[in-house]
Amino acid sequence: MSAGLLALPGVYRPQADTRFLAEALLREDLGPGTDALEIGTGTGALALHAAGRGARVTAVDVSWPAVVTARLNALRRRLPLRVLHGDFAARTVGRRFDLILANPPYVPSPRARLPAHGPERAWDAGLDGRTVIDRICSSAPALLRPGGVLLMVHSHMCGAQATVQRLARLGLAAQVTARACVAWGPVLRSRRAWLERQGLAAEAEESEELVIIRAQYL
Template sequence: MTTAYTDTRGSISAIEGVYAPQEDSHLLIDVMDRSGLVPGRRVVDLCTGSGVVAIGAATQGAAEVLAFDICPRAVRCARANAAAAGAEVSVHLGSWTRAAEFGPFDLLVCNPPYVPHAPGEDTEEVAGPSWAWNAGRDGRLVLDPLCASAAELLVDGGTVLIVQSEFSGVESSLDALNGCGFIAEVVAEQQIPFGPVLSARAKWLERMGWLQNGRREEKLVVIRADKA
């Protein structure tokens, strides 16, 4: 199955098993656009999925865009989408940590897996490829190491833009980034209704005390961190 997503910026397809662009993808692209940080810059998109953010950066005038994903299907999909969009994006297979081989970059953008889940829980049948969003019990499987090593991927004066959920420790990201040479703040927020994954986990989130009883919406944030 292929999910097609089209907006004023063009058309992106997500083949089965690849994360189709959603609210978090759009929020990150919009912040990236409004930041004015892309034109003429070297950009890296970590956890690229369909490539939608990387293609957005190329379209916004980046000098060079590199993208990484651990999933071979995502890499194939991102390459196909970039070719179809006429966007120059160099898509690499592997963990985001491979970006260190190609740095430093001016701008790092990332929509990582960030959804917390109960140990042993599997929502594959609910919504598709869980590795695209599952991020351990606290949602920080990628966020913690990424915040800890982002400075090494960037030039001095470089910037990180990360999108994440309120349920994966926004303060933890801010503290980690501020603690290793960045000035970090939340620059965008969006409330969205629960999709199938969080709906399936709502009772567990309530039991953990992370979700008010009966509430069924989530706040997404984009964190901007500037390297001193």
């Protein structure tokens, strides 16, 4: 999936969570009539994966380097991809989609506010890791067509059940459809002491569980 993709400096490269979400995407029925949205596209890897299966894809990212990267990768792969810069909710007002893909920032951070610049925007997500996740959940009913599906990946560390319950309260049929265990990367390792003090990680923990949340708007 990521072979041959460009990534400008500071743009999140496809990693284990990207590949995990791509596997979940393979189980969805896509085609020329599918309107898809990717929130936080990065290199465009997932958006291009969907476009390659015939979907009409809009990708949004708050990072200009990511937007440029995704556009370049779409040109290189000769796939149609609409890439927009800015906040996903602001850039999609009045539109509805059959599928939403999201690999949002989900790493708990000692800083409550989201970073305004830098590569940390791709992973830092507030004290509990849920700042962007909760916004996506709240926006999903307005963005999905009846029968539309949200596929989101995030760490169990920031509360898979909380995501399922939040989506259910908003009228979506939500569940965890897949789990995977991955080794901690450098960001989590650098925050070990803080994560342990917050009760978000056990002492000597070396891996985290990723989950796929699938929610359908009924």
